[in-house]
Amino acid sequence: MSTALSELDGGAVEKESESARHHRLRWVVLGVLALAQLMVVLDATIVNISLPHAQAALGFDNADRQWIVTAYALAFGSLLLLGGRLSDLWGRKITFIIGLVGFAAMSAIGGAAVSFEMLVAARAGQGVFGALLAPAALSLLTTTFTDPAERGRAFGIFGAIAGGGGALGLLLGGMLTEWASWRWCLYVNVPIAIIALVGAVLFIGAQRSEHRPKLDIPGVVLVSTALFSIVYGFSNAETNGWADWATITWLVSGAVLLAAFVWWQSRAEHPLLPLRVIADRTRAGSYLVVFIAGIGMFGIFLFLTYYLQQNLGFSPIRTGLAFLPMIGMLVVTATTATGVLLPRFGPRWLMASGMMIAAGGMVLLTQITETSSYATHVLPALLVLGVGIGASMAPAMQGAISGVSSDDAGVASATVNTMQQVGGSVGTALLSTIAASAASSYATTHAMHVINPAELAQLAAVHSYTTAFWVAAAVFALGSVIAAVVVRGGKLPAAAPDAVAMAH
Template sequence: MSDSIPAGATRTAPGSHASDSVEPADPRRWWGLVVIALAQLMVVLDATIVNIALPSAQEALGMSDGNRQWVITAYTLAFGGLLLLGGRVADLVGRKRTFIVGLIGFAAASAVGGAATGSAMLFGARAAQGVFGALLAPSALSLMTTTFTDPRERGKAFGIYGALAGAGGAVGLLLGGILTSYLNWRWCLYVNIPIAIVAVIGAVILLHDRPGHKDVRLDVPGVILGCGGLIAIVYGFSEAQPRGWGDSMVVSLLVGGVLLLALFVLWQSRAKSPLLPLRILRDRNRAGCFLTMGFATIGMFGLFLFMTYYLQGILGYSPVKTGLAFLPMSAAIILGSTQISARLLPRVPARALMVPGMILAACGLLILTQLGVDSSYATHVLPAELILGLGMGLTFMPVFSTATQGVRPQDAGVTSAMVNTSQQVGGSLGTALLNTIATSATSTYIGSHLTDPSRKAEVVAAGVVHGYTHAIWYAVGAMVLAGFSAAFLVNAKPVAHGESATPNAAH
């Protein structure tokens, strides 16, 4: 396959436009990748950068312990719940236009959040970031899909993209620690503004996209059912920790969310212009990639939460030192994604990378189940980070690449959104679920071991670590499920350089 074959032409489906297969490749596409990568990094950073700054923001704005979670939840709810809509909007009006609008809106919301004078203002700004992130993320991945089609170039480009997706969370923790310690917690939001400005200028100059597909129509009932169901479930899990699993509100949210999603699937099978064409899910490779991504991020995002508190609360690390402690995992993710997966994917089946990747990630988490109050970073945390990071790097890149292969050009936006939705919803559910499991285990441990009041501090610390390790076992299970999803569903063959590809079942 030569470089002259255009974006979207390697796997055109019946009914796609002829013009999709005659345009030459953009000679500045690698500079375009820099722009797309900047935007993706900004979105991924914001999932974690505020975590380390949260105690400072809580004190400055007078948030209660019960309300502080909304700094995180408002972002993940809006982002995860609206990604499918964002993908469909990108298909309708054009990916470059949606990409630029998302960047500008994200920067504006970040400015409002940084200038927040009260908790409600900050919560609203974080929700707005999620809304514009839901426009931005699928547009970025769609532009990747339509820009890089040569298998060798595609492997390198998606290797970089996958590395950012995997390492961005850890980089966010480091940057959050640096900005909080040396400037102010508000700069964890302000930092998005210069990044967005550079990305907007680069997008205007470097990125090219075909006009939106006018035959695509927004599915309003689908938006309400799908987004409402996702938001209800994510909200329900986030409220399970403070309220308890048996609370009527939590049960109502979870049951209502499942019912809404069931109605969503039923509606999608009948709608003339569905929000999520079910043909995308009927492709076993895409379905396997979505499940693999979802299960993998359940374990990974939960790990970020526990390790942040373990390093600061148990080992006494500063915010900056905590951020630095995550760097080896980021390096391992980048190594696995750009130097191993990107080189091997054109030659081996995707699951030959994804399954070993998930096995490695599970082994890394297994090491963390042995953590104790007196464990050291060098003997427990560092080896686990390196093994986990390498495994995630092996997995992320083939997931992104395989999930977006062979899709109709007019479905590229919504397919890209599903990859991001799997990642974001998996991360949201993982944080809420594992945190609830850890808190319950900690309470049980302290209740059964606190017999001598003079040893309260010692028992509480041991109980906290026990809660973390107990929850990490569930994260191991999530990684194993991700490996099974890849092993039994993903059967895509490698596309060697110079070969053409036929459409998958997504037509």
């Protein structure tokens, strides 16, 4: 009798530990999710530094070079909302694992590419599986951390990775290109994915939504083609200019399709993006802040990389190391902002002040000249930018998924990633075209005063960077105003009751 009772009791304990295990291992789960997020963010920039080497190996021309970057951005940006909804339908753990395996496989194919077409196809494949992986990771984070204080710390770490991963990608890309081969900029994802996969299988509890609505196929088609058109339009603008008929056609088509998508979502029985997700002021403001941060951050990475390498003569590795102080400041600020300040003061003024500090950092960068030094002109600006982006980005990511039910966690998370990705595409194209026109106008107006063509080219380049930094400063300042006006005052709402039930 006592044996039977002890067996029964042991079974109950075992059952209890199974249901509580995911919550008990929540910090280990955070490590797994952070690793996956880092891999996705790295791939937006890690390939950039290795492009000249890949070009020499595979023999494609300069006009085709942008497709190595654009193929990833197009697939990732246009399919994120679908990926988010699939994680709600299939279950977050399953979607996360499929994303990891697919991303690793595509990275291996890209690393082994023997032709330009094979490399572009692999990069597009990375984007497809990244669109499954990124929203699943963020929604798993949402449903795993339900205690406000713990959630703040978790989102601080996650937000720091989202903000600083691009700069880390430049460093890692430089190291791998210089010490190994450009192919390792793709192969490096395989060991990262394997570690994350083992962690996901062992530590993440099964999470499945109780309500499984049908997939909104018209919504998927509308939003995917809309986002594809917008990202492609901005990529085309970077290459061929804003007046090019293809640029105008793609951007107008994207805007029309996006409007049609919003109209359809208000009428669909099972909408892909329920309008209740974006109707909340705090979430809407947070999405806009993430979008604007994406524009500004890509501007920092792009033009500062050019300046450090071409004007100050930094090697790829030294360029990557130059960004590390910003990442360090970003990590410290993001974890402090979400762990200490956000629960006390709420997101509104934290995001607004962070964006304004980032604008100040960009203004500092506008002061660089062709004879500036890293220590006196670049480093102080990077430290200020780290504080500003850390104070705004991590709270915005938490605000963007605050108060949503667990059924909408995937699609709300996907919207955050979409905003950052599209913001990056917009920022790269917008700031590149502004910089290009600033360089050509400077060269034209100063040709009579500067006799040495090489010196003129250098002066024009620095002028183009400072012009782009002024525009980025204005963009960050606009983000500050939007956060102050749109985001609701007060603290964030507690986690949804059904999210609590899932996590424990």
